[in-house]
Amino acid sequence: MSILETSLIFVGIPALITAIIAGLCYLAKPVAGTTPAHYSLDEEWTHKPVLWSAVDEVTVGHHGGHAAIESGSADLIGGSASGRW
Amino acid sequence: MAGGSSFPAVIESELPVGSVVTASGRVSSVHRVGDPYDDLPFSVDELVALDDAMTDATRSTKVRFNAFIGDLGEDTAAGADALFPKTPEAERSVLIAVSPNQRAIEIRSGRKVAGRVTDRVVQLGVTAAVSSFGEADLIDGLVSAIRVMSAAIAVR
Numbered sequence: 001m002s003i004l005e006t007s008l009i010f011v012g013i014p015a016l017i018t019a020i021i022a023g024l025c026y027l028a029k030p031v032a033g034t035t036p037a038h039y040s041l042d043e044e045w046t047h048k049p050v051l052w053s054a055v056d057e058v059t060v061g062h063h064g065g066h067a068a069i070e071s072g073s074a075d076l077i078g079g080s081a082s083g084r085w
Numbered sequence: 086m087a088g089g090s091s092f093p094a095v096i097e098s099e100l101p102v103g104s105v106v107t108a109s110g111r112v113s114s115v116h117r118v119g120d121p122y123d124d125l126p127f128s129v130d131e132l133v134a135l136d137d138a139m140t141d142a143t144r145s146t147k148v149r150f151n152a153f154i155g156d157l158g159e160d161t162a163a164g165a166d167a168l169f170p171k172t173p174e175a176e177r178s179v180l181i182a183v184s185p186n187q188r189a190i191e192i193r194s195g196r197k198v199a200g201r202v203t204d205r206v207v208q209l210g211v212t213a214a215v216s217s218f219g220e221a222d223l224i225d226g227l228v229s230a231i232r233v234m235s236a237a238i239a240v241r
Contacts, residue, residue: 039126039127040222044185045185055149059177078203079203082165083211084187
């Protein structure tokens with residue numbers, strides 16, 4: 001076997017098979033389902049409510065964890081502002 | 086979240102078909118091929134930007150920043166007032182609540198930080214957010230509101 005034949009068999013054929021399988025992957029959908037379309041503010045919000053918070057951050061050194069806050073008490077509020085667009 | 090915890094937290098017989106409670110307590114569910122994923126309608130880059138902004142703001146000010154998107158009802162101010170005590174560490178926090186269907190934004194600050202996060206500071210946040218909201222960019226507005234308010238109250 002010449003060098004050319006050897007490299008074609010042991011490099012060319014595996015490379016070809018890899019390329020075919022890799023190419024087939026691009027034909028499939030990346031996820032098995034649909035992800036929601038990107039939300040823009042001029043559309044109606046139909047998703048569930050979301051609350052984000054940086055809860056891993058420590059604000060004050062409190063060791064006892066969170067104290068229970070009686071929900072619905074409005075006297076927790078300091079400043080407030082509203083706006084529309 | 087304060088209060089309202091119940092036991093058991095997950096009732097196995099009420100889970101949808103194809104779900105099970107594992108030995109560790111985690112719920113494992115199937116996802117059927119073709120079903121839509123229950124993801125947030127935002128790109129990863131946007132969520133990372135928001136996360137970074139909230140983390141930086143909370144770290145530099147020691148005031149917890151919370152952001153809410155959802156329906157606040159017809160009276161958005163009353164809706165935000167009712168929501169505020171249920172947010173994490175409400176007394177030392179700033180809540181930015183956006184109600185896209187009412188085209189309204191409400192910002193509330195906690196009583197313990199009211200000396201720093203005054204009405205004027207939260208008004209700054211509203212102004213910053215509304216300018217981006219006018220261009221239909223929700224996350225960008227939230228990020229600018231957080232940046233403006235945290236820059237106004239950060240201790241240097």
